Amino acid sequence: MxxxxxxxxxxxxxxxxxxxxxxxxxxxxxxxxxxxxxxxxxxxxxxxxxxxxxxxxxxxxxxxxxxxxxxxxxxxxxxxxxxxxxxxxxxxxxxxPISYISAIAFILVWIATLLLIAHLVHSSFLM
Structure with a gap:
């Protein structure tokens, strides 16, 4: 209850x-x-x-x-x-209706964005 x-x-x-x-x-x-x-x-x-x-x-x-x-x-x-x-x-x-495919795509876009930012930050420190 x-x-x-x-x-x-x-x-x-x-x-x-x-x-x-x-x-x-x-x-x-x-x-x-x-x-x-x-x-x-x-x-x-x-x-x-x-x-x-x-x-x-x-x-x-x-x-x-x-x-x-x-x-x-x-x-x-x-x-x-x-x-x-x-x-x-x-x-x-x-x-x-809930679209789990859209949710997964949204999460993948955020992960890709974060990985790109991490790569850019990492490469800028190496210079």
Whole structure:
């Protein structure tokens, strides 16, 4: 029961993150709401935490307090019409089938990019 409730909360957090992402792309919003939305969505989706998780207690603040509060702030500041549109887009995005081939291609492109950067850095140190 507890695990099921936790999974539901994670799904809701993911959906809200998508809503905030779509809000950040809305042209009719003031720049400050868009800026906050971009920062919150990037922080929620980024594998790099604001506060690293290995720091006891403080590392969890980023994941369990800052991200949900940022999501709530953006949802509160956004006009209802724009919020509804973003929610519909997020729902449509969640209903799409998952493409594992695309995910693998995306990961391979990132690995190739990192290897290229490492090669360039390594060759520049040898000069």
């Amino acid at each position: 507890i695990l099921q409730n936790f999974k539901q909360k994670i799904r809701e957090l993911k959906r809200q993150t998508l809503v905030v992402y779509f809000i950040s792309r809305e042209r009719a919003l003031p720049w400050y709401i868009k800026t906050i939305a971009i920062i919150v969505a990037a922080n929620a989706l980024s594998p790099i935490d604001l506060i690293p998780d290995f720091i006891p207690i403080l590392g969890m603040i980023d994941d369990f307090i800052i991200v949900p509060l940022g999501l709530a702030l953006i949802i509160y500041l956004t006009p209802k019409k724009i919020l509804r549109t973003a929610e519909i887009k997020a729902q449509q995005c969640n209903e799409r």
